[in-house]
Amino acid sequence: MNQPAQQQQPPGETGRLEPRPDHGEESYHGSGRLAGKAAVITGADSGIGRAVAIAYAREGADVLISYLDEHDDARETAHWVEQAGRKAVLVPGDLADPARCRAVIDAAVAEFGRIDILVSNAAQQMTHDKVEDISDEEWDRTIALNLSAFFYLTKAALPNMPPGGSIIGTSSVNSDSPTPTLLPYDVTKAGIANMTAALAQLLAPRGIRANSVAPGPIWTPLIPSTMPPEHVESFGSSAALDRPGQPAEVAPAYVMLASDEASYISGARIAVTGGKPIL
Template sequence: MTQPPQEQKPPGTESQMQPRPDHGEHSYQGSGRLAGKAAVVTGGDSGIGKAVAIAFAREGADVVISYLDEHEDARDTARWVEDAGRKAVLIPGDLSEPAHCLAVVAQAVEAFGRVDVLVSNAAYQMTRTSLEEIPDEEWDHTLALNLSALFHLAKAAVPHMGPGSSIIGSSSVNSDQPSPTLLPYAATKAAIANMIASLAQLLADRGIRANSVAPGPIWTPLIPATMPPEHVEKFGSNVPLGRPGQPAEVAPVYVMLASDEASYVSGARVAVTGGKPIL
């Protein structure tokens, strides 16, 4: 399976993608597994975050949708959440700024009174073919958004999380099989897996679980916005299943980790990679 060669400016929008990603809009069916929960999903405008927000809502959760500035995509996510009968709160802004991380949690607490599930998913990557090509500011921004935001969000949210709450970080197959052309991104994804493992132990006495999900090649706006068109065309063809995954195929793992069914699952890193093992 291949996609047409295509390119966008970062962060990318789903409306320009060919084919359009599947976020489970017409397929995901909930069964009340997150009934009454309040969730924060960063990067919730598109891609994995959008699929998670839709699935969470159909499972009964109200959702804060944090995003940068992709207003059209974010409003579409909110529409699907509201169509499921749940409350959607849109919060635009740059999570590489610690103050905005605190503001997202504060607005979630103002809207819902608590945080039951925190999904730290927003991320940046850019393909670079040499070390010298990576701008210093790009390194700093990637670490701030992908990794430091998880720290600031979690630190702000934990005082508002009770026993049974859940923190989920979006890691990657790059966490232990780093792509040389995604050096800053891969480093952050390894650190996320490590940080989540620490949080699982640090927060266990409070009854708060922490896990990460390690997706492989998933068809999201990040791909045409950060990779050369010829790489986009072949994206996902090197995994055993021979194709990129859809956001809708990742979201059920987040649902499981957020649900009370995963009450004894903490410190895990769950692979969703199309058959490519992680260590």
Template structure:
């Protein structure tokens, strides 16, 4: 993809306003039935990585529930692609900072699909701040609530409905290992997600539930122009060894693999999709 130019949006951002437009695999992903009969909940599934995962899961045979805040236009576009693949798609807007809403997301999935096989906790919030004094207390609290507390509340609600062979996947980040100082609260949450996934893999292994995390590098999603200064958006991702930001479509195969039976002995893993930047 071409390098992003200077641009700015208001949080949480929208796909339609991005230049260049992200690639979610709409024209490229080819499924082969690897998730046939499965059901999945994907938070932040309206755009970015979440949309790419939703499209891939649907083309692999899964029904999908998409949790999102209020980006209705993006969510409807994701639903169009899921339904075009012949799968059911349920949209659930609302704020994952509210534990009750997290429980409602899971309850809706079980009600609509009858069972729940895969949880992808992917929704995230960040803001760029140049000093610790610039971080509002409420922004710190909200970042933790959306990024890591929601992962806990969703998992706690989902586990009683999960059968052996079910899967939980958390989206962490290369930032947990190489934290840029301007993203302090976000970095903390992403390190916590990686740690939590490792703990859950051990807690839930006896139930036959696998838990893993994916660590993306710089990926071109609405979060970037909505939360970073325009001068940082320009050239975003150019410093990794591959020299460019990643496309959401380039992460989807990893999420598919982790959700499939091909990864039946993979639990407690953290997979880097970083354009060449190592994680610890």
């Protein structure tokens, strides 16, 4: 048992999490690995997205923070980016709408002039014990936000991404070991893994790399806002390390894949699962 039973309304708030997650605010130290780069990160208001934004800024990148409507959380992320001496751009909006995806990319190009790194991370999930309890609307929205948005963002970003650019999708351990009560989410995470592998081959002639990160159980607002309290209480116990991971423990994988050190890494999927293998 790693955290008390608790519940929030979706999409959840960082400030109400107990214990408060570690995004690397006090622990992540950069070394210039992304100096001068411009990054777009979706779902960057909290959780993994916030941790990646903090790490990228401390590595020298300017960051566009795309988020739904969690304005307080997004402003806190921006605070940490700016404290690192980098530019933070806040763009709210629902990425289930293709037009919003294009607007996010347009804002990044207007602010930065180009996009060196695209991290598609925004996602939703809901827990259901029966297939019949998954509404048509929920199915369509989960596909639109988790998977289709990745396509629309990538398509819009590519004309503004120079050689050396990096596209990173957030997949999941669920892509290989689907949790039956998270059916729509499982499907989208498998799709992200496959789409990233295809993009790596399509974009290689342009010098643009595409990879994905497959997190396991990570402690973020998504968990108590989409799972029953008793599941929250035991969240992470299935990992070999017997605990949920912290967002700060995932961010280094995104840094590595975005950096020039990963110049020959494309089509890869990096597991950050607390010991559970992925295929």
